[in-house]
Structure formats: structure tokens, C-alpha cells
Amino acid sequence: MDNVFPKNFLWGGATAANQIEGAWNVDGRGPATSDYARLITSETKKLEGTFDQHVPHNAASLEMIEDMDVHPENWTLPKRWGIDFYHTYKEDIKLLAGMGFKVFRMSISWSRIFPNGDDKEPNEKGLEFYDNVFDELHKYGIEPMVTISHFDIPMHLARKYHGFLSRYTVDAFVRYAETLFKHYKGKVKYWLTFNEINNILSNPYTSAGVIMSGAQHPNDCNPYLGHWQEKFQAVHNQFVASALAVKKLHAIDPNAKIGNMLCRLENYAESTKPEDNLQLLFEDHFNWFFTDVQAKGEYPYYMERFFKHNHIHIQMEPKDKQILREGTVDFITISYYMTYVMRYKGKSVAEPTGRLVSDIKNPNIPRSEWGWPIDPIGLRITLNKIYDRYHLPIFISENGLGAMDTVTENGKIYDDYRINYLHEHVYQLREAIKDGVDVFGYAWWGPIDLVSSGTSQMSKRYGMIYIDQDDYGHGTKKRLLKKSYYYYKKLIASNGADLEDNIDY
Ligand code: BGP
Numbered sequence: 001m002d003n004v005f006p007k008n009f010l011w012g013g014a015t016a017a018n019q020i021e022g023a024w025n026v027d028g029r030g031p032a033t034s035d036y037a038r039l040i041t042s043e044t045k046k047l048e049g050t051f052d053q054h055v056p057h058n059a060a061s062l063e064m065i066e067d068m069d070v071h072p073e074n075w076t077l078p079k080r081w082g083i084d085f086y087h088t089y090k091e092d093i094k095l096l097a098g099m100g101f102k103v104f105r106m107s108i109s110w111s112r113i114f115p116n117g118d119d120k121e122p123n124e125k126g127l128e129f130y131d132n133v134f135d136e137l138h139k140y141g142i143e144p145m146v147t148i149s150h151f152d153i154p155m156h157l158a159r160k161y162h163g164f165l166s167r168y169t170v171d172a173f174v175r176y177a178e179t180l181f182k183h184y185k186g187k188v189k190y191w192l193t194f195n196e197i198n199n200i201l202s203n204p205y206t207s208a209g210v211i212m213s214g215a216q217h218p219n220d221c222n223p224y225l226g227h228w229q230e231k232f233q234a235v236h237n238q239f240v241a242s243a244l245a246v247k248k249l250h251a252i253d254p255n256a257k258i259g260n261m262l263c264r265l266e267n268y269a270e271s272t273k274p275e276d277n278l279q280l281l282f283e284d285h286f287n288w289f290f291t292d293v294q295a296k297g298e299y300p301y302y303m304e305r306f307f308k309h310n311h312i313h314i315q316m317e318p319k320d321k322q323i324l325r326e327g328t329v330d331f332i333t334i335s336y337y338m339t340y341v342m343r344y345k346g347k348s349v350a351e352p353t354g355r356l357v358s359d360i361k362n363p364n365i366p367r368s369e370w371g372w373p374i375d376p377i378g379l380r381i382t383l384n385k386i387y388d389r390y391h392l393p394i395f396i397s398e399n400g401l402g403a404m405d406t407v408t409e410n411g412k413i414y415d416d417y418r419i420n421y422l423h424e425h426v427y428q429l430r431e432a433i434k435d436g437v438d439v440f441g442y443a444w445w446g447p448i449d450l451v452s453s454g455t456s457q458m459s460k461r462y463g464m465i466y467i468d469q470d471d472y473g474h475g476t477k478k479r480l481l482k483k484s485y486y487y488y489k490k491l492i493a494s495n496g497a498d499l500e501d502n503i504d505y
Pocket residue numbers: 016019151195196263335398402445451452453454455460
């Protein structure tokens with residue numbers, strides 16, 4: 001069989017601590033921003049008068065956070081229980097290993113290591129937990145790829161310092177990263193700094209622990225309100241934190257590698273009009289910006305005009321430019337879910353959309369039940385563009401389909417839609433590799449059902465492993481293998497050569 005995937009291609013899956021671990025207040029873990037992400041269903045949205053199904057609104061205002069502390073019984077906060085991976089990791093890793101995983105992307109919960117984010121000493125119990133997880137993965141020959149910060153900032157840093165709006169948080173982050181690099185030296189070969197660093201523009205609370213000044217309502221934390229000065233300052237601080245972490249890792253463990261993580265949104269112009277294509281360029285710049293800094297080590301020329309036009313002044317410390325230059329990443333990772341459509345907004349200077357799903361529907365591609373456009377060819381396009389721009393190895397750190405699953409009477413889940421999605425994306429990935437793009441791994445998002453990042457729903461399922469648990473945490477918690485489990489297993493066993501859906505399930 002003609003196969004193009006490199007021999008040691010890293011097939012696997014991706015998760016995040018706040019969406020799986022639960023045990024939010026166990027063994028010394030401190031509260032994190034994600035512990036205050038409430039469940040959002042279509043009902044909640046109706047009640048709050050929100051008509052856009054696709055804007056993540058689970059970020060809380062200060063007032064809500066305070067009420068969650070006093071009256072937790074009034075709120076549904078699913079990230080506090082996740083899928084209880086903290087207690088079930090052995091059984092869950094065994095199931096993942098059963099698919100032949102070579103890599104498991106996961107994150108470390110900062111407040112499990114430093115409960116307040118800035119404590120003098122790390123929490124031994126927290127360090128021990130991840131030691132156990134890494135050992136368990138290695139037992140099956142699975143390489144961990146670890147995100148240092150994936151959408152959960154210690155609440156103390158968010159409340160007291162506005163998260164990454166403050167340099168204090170940068171210092172705390174670097175100490176945290178250094179602690180991890182020293183402690184897990186030799187156990188972790190692949191690190192990532194910030195998950196979807198560009199998400200800060202739409203979700204500064206989730207990404208960077210920034211509670212917007214004067215926030216009265218969760219919507220104040222969402223894209224529509226601008227706050228560009230604060231957002232871009234927090235972005236800058238994360239760039240510096242990321243670069244400093246890169247430098248630390250290189251000094252502490254020269255055998256390990258460290259990458260970025262960009263939510264890559266491929267854009268198409270709505271028409272052949274030059275204006276729509278100009279808008280496309282603008283939007284693309286807002287996506288490239290993050291990797292341009294993290295991989296090339298300096299602010300790109302095109303941001304200058306945007307900053308000037310919007311009176312944004314980034315406060316830099318004297319050595320920042322040098323730090324950015326010296327702390328460039330070893331490889332690029334992207335999450336890839338969808339493509340956007342761009343229409344001219346009538347302005348000659350760019351303005352970031354800051355939203356996850358574009359208003360303009362692309363009539364040529366389908367959408368998921370949550371309205372996310374499904375575009376496998378977009379993956380090939382994006383991989384080519386990224387490689388062309390940076391010439392660094394690429395890892396797909398997330399790709400997947402959130403869908404409702406139905407369990408039959410005899411406990412089966414026929415998720416052909418998920419198989420189809422996987423099939424089509426891996427097919428395009430293969431084409432990209434044939435094009436000459438250097439991709440060294442692919443991680444399916446949420447190979448075991450987990451709590452959604454944007455809505456905190458459990459019913460938005462990504463997994464090949466089903467968990468009998470509903471949005472409210474009710475259920476037997478039993479793990480069931482979906483049809484896609486066997487499909488992915490076969491695909492991995494053939495190193496991506498066999499994409500045929502002939503599963504006898
Ligand atoms: C990415 C996040 C993940 C993940 C995924 C799916 O933005 O990095 O944490 O959850 O999207 O999003 P959701 O869970 O909202 O469906």
C-alpha cells in the first residue's frame with residue numbers, strides 16, 4: 001500500500017486538565033478560572049437573550065464568580081468534576097492505548113502545582129499526580145505532549161492581578177514552567193506553552209485570566225466589546241512568558257522540544273471582489289500575528305498600523321524584544337476545526353473579528369450541530385501555508401467533531417459522522433504530506449468524551465470512548481467504545497494508509 005506518513009508519525013489524541021480531571025479541590029489543588037465556567041445550553045442562551053449559538057459565554061463576571069463561591073448550589077460548574085480523570089486515569093489511558101496511541105496531548109493544571117499560582121513551594125501531591133500519569137503513558141509507549149497553560153489560570157492570579165494583564169503573572173508562569181521542566185526532565189519530550197494563544201482576543205478570561213475592568217455581565221468578557229488595549233497587552237505578556245519558558249527549557253533539558261499552539265482559522269474571501277480579498281488579508285494577519293511573533297521572534301510590520309490607528313500602546317520592558325528573538329519555538333502546533341468567510345467591512349484598517357464562527361455561511365460546506373463549518377480541504381490549504389511561512393515541523397494538536405451521540409439498547413454507538421470527519425481530514429493531511437509539508441503528528445481532540453471548553457456541555461461529544469455522564473454530571477460514568485474507536489485503531493495500525501470504513505462493529 002502506498003503510504004506517505006513518516007514511520008514514527010505521532011498518532012493520538014488531545015485533552016486539557018480542566019476538561020477531564022475534575023477533583024478541583026482535591027489534594028491541595030487551588031481554584032482556577034475554569035472552575036467558574038458555567039454550563040451553557042440552548043436554554044441558558046434563550047433565557048439570557050443570546051441568539052448566537054456559537055459564542056462561548058461560559059466566562060463569568062466578577063459578580064457571578066463571587067456568587068459561585070457563596071452559593072455554588074445555584075450554579076452548574078461541570079469543569080469541577082470533568083470526567084474524573086484524576087481518579088480514572090489508569091483505566092482511561094489503558095483504553096486510549098488500546099487504539100494504539102503514540103502520543104497523548106494533555107495539560108497540567110497550574111493550580112494543582114501552585115495552588116495560588118505564586119506559592120513559595122510547589123504542591124508535592126500535584127507533582128506526584130502527573131508523575132503517575134506520565135509513567136502510565138510510558139508503560140504503553142505513549143509520548144506525552146504537555147501544554148503548560150490550557151485555559152485554566154489560578155484564580156488568585158486572575159482576581160488579584162488580572163491574570164496576564166500583569167507582569168507579575170508572567171514571572172509566576174515562568175517559575176511554574178521552570179518547576180515543571182526540572183521535575184519532569186526526561187519524562188516529557190514535547191511541551192507547548194499556551195493553548196490557542198490567539199483565543200485571548202475573544203476569551204481573555206478563559207485564556208489569560210483577565211477579568212475585564214467593570215465587567216457586569218459574562219458578555220463583557222466576550223469579543224464584541226473590544227478592549228483592545230488590555231487584550232493586546234495581555235497577549236504581549238503571554239508572548240514574553242512563552243519566550244522565557246522556551247529559553248528555560250532549552251537550558252534545562254536540551255533533548256526536549258517546545259512548540260506554540262495556534263487556533264488556525266483558514267479564511268476564504270466571499271467573492272472575487274478585491275475588497276473581500278483585502279478583508280481576507282486583514283483577518284489572516286490577525287491569525288498569523290501570533291505565530292509570527294512566536295516563531296520568527298518579532299512583531300510583524302503589519303501590526304504597527306493597527307496599533308497606531310486604534311491608539312494601542314504596548315508597554316514593553318527594555319529586554320522584551322531580545323527575549324522574543326531568543327525564545328522562538330522549535331515547532332508549530334495548530335488546532336484546526338473550520339474555515340471562515342470574509343466580506344469587506346468598509347474600513348481601510350483591519351479590525352479583528354475576535355469570534356469563533358463567522359456570520360457568513362459558506363454554502364459549499366456543511367456545518368456541525370453546533371454550527372462549526374466542516375472543511376477538510378481547508379486543512380490541506382492551511383498546512384501548506386503554515387509550512388511555507390515558517391518552515392518548521394508541524395503537529396496538529398487538535399482536530400475533531402463535537403456531536404450528539406445515541407447509545408443503542410445494546411450499548412453501541414454508531415458514530416459514522418465522526419468516522420467520516422476523521423477519514424476526510426486524515427485524507428487531506430496525507431495530501432499535505434505528499435505536497436511536501438513536514439507534519440510529525442496528529443492528535444484528535446477529545447478521544448475520550450470530555451467537558452466542552454466553550455459551553456461546558458458533556459453532550460457535545462468528541463470521543464471515540466463514550467462516557468455515560470450527562471451535562472449535570474449524572475450517570476454511571478461507565479466507558480463504552482464507539483464504532484470510531486475501532487476505526488481509529490485500524491487507521492493508526494496502518495500508519496494512516498488504511499482509511500476504509502469497513503468496521504465490523
Ligand atoms: C479548542 C480548545 C479545546 C477544545 C476545543 C473544542 O478551542 O483548545 O479546549 O475544547 O476547542 O471546543 P469546544 O469544547 O468548545 O467544543
